[in-house]
Every structure is written in structure tokens, then in C-alpha cells.
Amino acid sequence: MxxxxxxxxxxxxxxxxxxxxxxxxxxxxxxxxxxxxxxxxxxxxxxxxxxxxxxxxIKHAPLWGMAGVTLLGFLTGKGAKGGGIGGLTRLVRLGTSLVPLIKLAMQGSSRKP
The missing domain is CATH 1.20.5 (Single alpha-helices involved in coiled-coils or other helix-helix interfaces)
Known part of the structure; x- marks a missing residue:
């Protein structure tokens, strides 16, 4: 002014x-x-x-952060009330939720020379 x-x-x-x-x-x-x-x-x-x-x-830092939080949640979280199947269910859920992240990591490592 x-x-x-x-x-x-x-x-x-x-x-x-x-x-x-x-x-x-x-x-x-x-x-x-x-x-x-x-x-x-x-x-x-x-x-x-x-x-x-x-x-x-790190190209996909927020994605990796979410994966870490998910992993900690599955490993430290309380399972459903019941017998020993709760641990197996937890590992299956962990595997299915991390499949997209694992695919992304594999594609990223295959692109690098």
C-alpha cells in the first residue's frame, strides 16, 4: 500500500x-x-x-505407517473370546489386510535396477 x-x-x-x-x-x-x-x-x-x-x-510413507499400525493392532490386540482359533484368525486377517501393501512393495523392488 x-x-x-x-x-x-x-x-x-x-x-x-x-x-x-x-x-x-x-x-x-x-x-x-x-x-x-x-x-x-x-x-x-x-x-x-x-x-x-x-x-x-520412502515413497509411500503414509501407507507404510498404516501397515505398521495395523500390524501392531493385530499383534497386540485382544482376540475374540474362544479357544486357540483366535490366534489363527488374527494371522489370517493380518495376511489379507496386508496383501495390497506386500504387492506394492514387491512391485517397487522389481522396478529398481
Missing amino acids: SLPEIGQNLSRREMRKALIRLRMEMHRQEIRHESQQLLLPLQRVRGMGQNFQQGLG
């Missing part, structure tokens, strides 16, 4: 208007600065997440 020109022959009313415009511009800049300061930690976290994925060379 361009600042108003203040000359020697301005009336009192025009001087007040110019002063108010200057104050409004100062408040806009303060708000802009404060909002940038508030968003800085969020931008740092986003940058760290992207740098972490790029540094490890």
Missing part, C-alpha cells in the same frame, strides 16, 4: 485521515507478522515431515 503524501498545506481533516491510514497500515502489518509467527511451528513440522520422508527415500 502506498503511503499518503503529507504536504505542508493539508487541512486538519486531511491530516487526520492520513494519520488514520498510517495507523491502519501499521495494524495490518502487525497482524500479518503475528500470524506468520503463529504459523511458524506448523510450517516447521510440515517441513520436517517432508524432509524425513525424502531423506529415507
